[in-house]
Amino acid sequence: MIVIHHNPDCGTSRNVLSIIEKAGYQPIIIDYQKEGWTRPQLQALFAAADLTPRSALRTTKSPAKELGLLDLTVSDEVILEAMLKHPILVNRPIVCSPKGVQLCRPSEAVLDLLENWPKAPFYKEDGEMVIDVQGNRVR
DSSP states (O other), rough: EEEEOOTTTTTHHHHHHHHHHHHOOOOOOHHHHHHHHHHHHHHHHHHTTTTTTTTTTSSSSSSTTTTTTTTTEEESHHHHHHHOOGGGGGGGEEEETTEEEEEEEEEGGGGGSSOOOSSSSSSOTTTTTTEEEOOOBBB
C-alpha cells in the first residue's frame, strides 16, 4: 500500500503521484489541504521520515514568513501548531510505503520507496528525464 499526502496544485506532488501510478500502484491520495492534519498524524509522519517541523516547513508559497516562522528562534512546537492551523505549511508530498516514509523532494526521491518503477523511459511533466531508456534512474 502506498499513501501520498498530495497537493494537486504542486508540480512536484503531481510528478510523484504520476511516478507512483505509472509504476502500477493505486495509491491512497490524501489532499492534506482539504483534509488538514492532526497532531499525532504529523508527529508520526515526521518521526517516520526523520523530519522535524522546521525541516518539513514549506518556506515558499506559504504564509511561513508572514507568520514569523522563518526566524530560527521559533520552536518546533510553535511551527507544529501553525501547521495544524495552516496545512499548506507542510512541505509536500510525503509518501508512505512498505519501504518507508519520505518527503519526496525532488520528485524522483519517491523511487527509493517503490519496489516497481514506471516503464522506461519516464519523464516529469516539465520534460526532465527521471528514468532512462535502459530503466536506470537519472541522477
